[in-house]
Amino acid sequence: MNFKRLIPFGLTLVLAVLLAGHAPAGTGQSALAAADAVIAGEGCTSILVGRDASVDGSVMTTHTCDCGTCDWTWRHVPAADHKTGSTRTVYHISQYKTWPPAEGLKWDLYKKDLAGLEIPQVAHTYAYHHGMFGYMNEKQVSIGESTIGCQRKMQNSTPAAKLDLSMLTLLGIERAATAREAIQVMGSLAEKYGYGFHDDGEMLAVADAKEAWIFEIMPVGPLWTPESGKPGAVWAAERVPDDEVSVCPNESRIGEIDLANKDVFMASPNVVSLAVEMGYYDPKSGKPFSFKRAYSPVEGSAMSTNGRIQRLWRFFDLVAPSKKFKPETPNMDLPFSVKPDKKISVQDVMAMTRDRSYGTPFDPVQGIRGGPFKNPNYYRGTRVIDHGLAEYSTVTQSRAGFPDPIGGIVWIAFGSQDTSCYMPLYAGMTEIPKSFMVGDHWTFSRDSVRWAFDYADFHVQVAYSEAIKDVQAAQAKYETELVQRTPEIDQQALALYKKKPAKAAEFLTGFAINNATTVTNAWWKLGDDLLVKYNRLYLYNAEKRGFSRGQPATPDWWKKAARAFDILMEPDKK
């Protein structure tokens, strides 16, 4: 590269982009430099909506299961009664471990990884749907997740820690009829049997039809032993006010805690003492104890990290723009929750899971980042909510006023949220679509729902700004219309429930499986249609079948930027 020319022609390049009106002021070089930033340990985003913050009284949680190479398959586990004295086997479940399909499926094979622990079984376990975690049980208890990390010395990957996060959520959701119960079950089991092994600091959004809670749990270090008599985990939980919303974007959210206020806070008995013992909190400092500052501090702001940790600010700015949150505010100083400017619908929440921070200083397609077709997947220097890495995303609704099997819904979108379609699974369903139960990243399969969405997504990448419109048209038909039909489905199920609950379960199971089949087939066809329409980066009109074929319009600013880049890269003339 000719470095002597770098400054003047770098300015030329910036000028060319500015002239084209596509480079927002105030970002410039610092944002460009962030292209090389290493984004590590950042995964899922989880949103929580209190019942009085939603348009229909739903309590909502989300989970964008952002991994990229994890298992995406789901299972339904039926309710069961258990004999007195029976035990529950505990398994080590790695969020990342997968098996080739020829060997079998994760939710069969994980049972080979015994944790070496049998715990007393409860008399009755509830039915539930699960993927990477337990998501919704027949009592409308729902869960979302986000990894938050913890102080290094707290990590405990030794076998003394018997419980990983996935296993903990399965135990919580099969044993709990309320969110509070689920938190107590998970917290107390982790204290007794040790938490960690595959996981460290984690946040769970735990909700029921009345309340939404943020539950954060961490290991207590690798030197813990069950014989020590000390808790094998440290945890705290804070209730999201009913008329507010909150989010966890891979950062601890619980600050100061008032354990006297049992309506809002819960915690393990060592919540403060462990921090003192490990040197993370000094009671003599005169400062109040803060869970996040002690156990999982995050430095910086959206702006100071060039957008690496911008999701927290972005969420609050999305839901409460009137409060004018500033991206320069350190993340740890942003509030736990906020009252939204307007009440939130399930479609609003789905849209939030698809957010790409367009129009903000962290816009992934600003300037030339997205190429001529504004593809947000080219530039990953900023971490947006829809990062294109999701195995699947969930939006749960727990709805008071309905019997639990009808009130609880977990909406699932497989693959990247922007090109996917949310499909409902009701809490009362007795089975789930077979295509939800199979598939993996390394073997294409037309039997797997996920590949239908990846197939369409793949063909969107060619000319994103054009093809995404085709996807959005399909989403309007198969997602928006279904959301609008939900009250009708509810009433049909309710009428059947009043006659015989099993009839309602049968109806909801059939409805959701049929819908999933319809949507999956539609996305396979969408992928076919996109392949034809944008084949070889031309535009084919399948209806007209004409000889002439257009090309997706390449914007002038892109041509100018290409010319500017040529000048920048020109060899130095001696």
Added chain:
Amino acid sequence: MTKRIPLGLAAVAALGLAFLVAGQQALPKVGLPILTTSAGQSTDVTTLNIVLEDAGIAYDYCDVPTPEMVADGVGLGGRESGPGFHVESTTDLAKSPAGTPYKAVIFAIGASLKGMGASGLTLDSEEARLKKVIEFCKQKKIFVMAVHIGGESKRGPAGSDNERMIDAVAPLADYLVVTKDSNKDGRFTKLAAAKKIPLTEIEYALGLVDIVKQVFQ
């Protein structure tokens, strides 16, 4: 028969006591400075480092050292952490200035595809790297200690990721420490007997604290 049981028990107890005593006597003594590293890039090396900190033993750490880095001694030639490469030094430079040759390298054995991926390694390249580092240690008479504290879940069938890491390091170690549930199949016991390597079994990682206090004085 009734007499044989107490006699048998007494014999077992005596043998156990003898083993314990022998085990205590057999604990090697090694000086400082030391380098810790991973064989397989699992998080068990973090546990090892925390154990050393708890024991008050200073160390240098590198996740993927090469023979050249080990040869550079304390401070690893001033190398700094970067993407896929992590170094850390708590070594007391007043006692062991930069460049002081290491007296021991401790390997925490445990394979993690995620960890190897983050370091840009494959199983084959990790094996090759370990082989070179251990060969260098043998040439320079640097004490090689290997620990397996990940338990049964960090084991597997012959030829699996974890077993390949064990194969690469354990038979060449000068001292082995393993948790009991890492050694349920007796593999480390057999290996130690065959290669005449001192072996200590511990219940939990916590047990390693006292051992390193005794070994690294």
